[in-house]
Amino acid sequence: MASKRQIKVGGVPIGGGAPVAVQSMTKTETADVEATLAQIQRIADAGADLVRVAVPRDKDVQALRELVRRSPIPIVADIHFNHTLALKAIDAGAHCVRINPGNIGGRDKLGEVVEKARAAGVPMRIGVNSGSLPKHLHELERENPVEALVRAAVEAVELVESLDFHDFKVSVKSTSVPDTIAANRLLAERIDYPLHIGITEAGTKWSGSIRSAVGLGTLLADGIGDTIRISLSTFHAEEEVKVAWEILRALKLRARGPVLIACPTCGRLQFDMDTVVAEIEERLQHYTEPIEVAVLGCAVNGLGEAAHADFGITGARNEGLIFAHGKPLRKVPQERLVDELFRVIDASLAAGRTVFDEREAAEGAAWLRKIEEENAGDLTPERLAALEAAAAAEQALAEATPLPVAGQTAAQPRRIEVGSGERDAVPARERVAGRRFARVRE
Missing domain, CATH: 3.20.20.20 (Dihydropteroate synthase-like)
Structure with missing residues (x-):
């Protein structure tokens, strides 16, 4: 139109x-x-x-x-x-x-x-x-x-x-x-x-x-x-x-100057993101290049969520990571995170490519792996989705399986052939609906 x-x-x-x-x-x-x-x-x-x-x-x-x-x-x-x-x-x-x-x-x-x-x-x-x-x-x-x-x-x-x-x-x-x-x-x-x-x-x-x-x-x-x-x-x-x-x-109708994206934060946040985002937004106003800069509060999910960004930062405890296109570039103390980010941006814009040191990038990747291992039990979006899918399947099965009548023996598990589109049947048990997941009580 x-x-x-x-x-x-x-x-x-x-x-x-x-x-x-x-x-x-x-x-x-x-x-x-x-x-x-x-x-x-x-x-x-x-x-x-x-x-x-x-x-x-x-x-x-x-x-x-x-x-x-x-x-x-x-x-x-x-x-x-x-x-x-x-x-x-x-x-x-x-x-x-x-x-x-x-x-x-x-x-x-x-x-x-x-x-x-x-x-x-x-x-x-x-x-x-x-x-x-x-x-x-x-x-x-x-x-x-x-x-x-x-x-x-x-x-x-x-x-x-x-x-x-x-x-x-x-x-x-x-x-x-x-x-x-x-x-x-x-x-x-x-x-x-x-x-x-x-x-x-x-x-x-x-x-x-x-x-x-x-x-x-x-x-x-x-x-x-x-x-x-x-x-x-x-x-x-x-x-x-x-x-x-x-x-x-x-709407991606025109491009002029940087685009700043920032996560909404949650309980995993471990640095002063409000102050950091405000400073980055202010400093980006002096740039005309159409770059995308991401500020993520969670080191575990940050790189995956901002893999499309030209440059970005994320933090955990007293340290932070500078990354580009989802790849670690440098680990730095949080108090230097913003200054170092702009040093990387300036150097990369001047060179016409992402500028990084292989040794620093390897250190950053190792730091990230350590953080991921320490947070292995956290509910990442991927784990959350898998748990919710499993809970939904169990809930559907529970609704389809009648509870045993008093004095009767519960039905034994019924093995379903792999690839049949069904999952293993389980004995009927009392189920308690939780806010996110169905909790099973034997």
């Missing part, structure tokens, strides 16, 4: 099979050129492909020309209510203008914007929000908010198409995650233009990130969405970009 059409915003392709573009929006007063440029630079450094700026006044339009000239990424001018600001924004060099058909002022004024955009070769974004639908759709909105959103977008698309303009992308947004998902799914079936997706007014950095991940992640997994913006209630717009990239990385 990915869009078939493609537009270009300042050279950035949107739709038509292009990578999902990441954008954010400045939080500064647009007329404050230096403050806005500083934030745009931070947004770009975080990995944004595009940035949107609000243009509510003439003084913002005046600043826009300088912003466009000095910005490291294309700028989208965000216009509401006053169509003349859209005209001026195009003259100022905006790479794209975003308008809301519900408040731009009717067909004639929209036609002026379309003609100006066509002449300048500037694409548009038709943005429909649940909070600003056209008046004639308000009753439908109360009955069916999803259909109202989609109908507003389709009507706007048809209006712009009637003006023989096709260089645009479309968005339908709501504060409701389910409504946003449903509306974009319907819209993707009805139009083939690029879709910009987002949850409007998503919330704080914590709650907004989760709601955006659920909504946008669902759509992107369906193949819907050509450009995304995470809307968070924070002045630090670069945080929106970081969340967007995490979503894209999680």
Whole structure:
């Protein structure tokens, strides 16, 4: 359901099979050129492909020309209510203008914007929000908010198409995650233009990130969405970009910078993992290479669970192990674990291959074997699965075998031929159901 059409915003392709573009929006007063440029630079450094700026006044339009000239990424001018600001924004060099058909002022004024955009070769974004639908759709909105959103977008698309303009992308947004998902799914079936997706007014950095991940992640997994913006209630717009990239990385749609994975910890944890993970996450922000780094709290299970990671660490007692692709590289004291990890990462990136010392790797492997032997009785995931499977089989057999009646002799074991698909029958015994396993009491 990915869009078939493609537009270009300042050279950035949107739709038509292009990578999902990441954008954010400045939080500064647009007329404050230096403050806005500083934030745009931070947004770009975080990995944004595009940035949107609000243009509510003439003084913002005046600043826009300088912003466009000095910005490291294309700028989208965000216009509401006053169509003349859209005209001026195009003259100022905006790479794209975003308008809301519900408040731009009717067909004639929209036609002026379309003609100006066509002449300048500037694409548009038709943005429909649940909070600003056209008046004639308000009753439908109360009955069916999803259909109202989609109908507003389709009507706007048809209006712009009637003006023989096709260089645009479309968005339908709501504060409701389910409504946003449903509306974009319907819209993707009805139009083939690029879709910009987002949850409007998503919330704080914590709650907004989760709601955006659920909504946008669902759509992107369906193949819907050509450009995304995470809307968070924070002045630090670069945080929106970081969340967007995490979503894209999680779905393996784009790769940029390191991916950090960490286990949820359990009773086998033997080092201060919270502190270690926080430090590694902070230091990885300065890397742009698409490497995967794992932090595992259990030396017994760690290497197997993170065999796919480029680099990783795990710990036990006062020592830790650095590994790569599931192979031990070096055993180090826990207080040096993070520093040594980054020494290995830096050396390997510089060499273009995993750098290790054979003697240190052998020592690390020997240490790991020792830890495994000492923890041989622990319930690893593999042992746990085997025990649960055996318990389930015994429970099924117990239910199929009647308990002996008082005064009768219990049936003797019955030998089953190997390969018959059955297991040895056992005398009926009293069974006590446990939380995980069936315990047998003779």
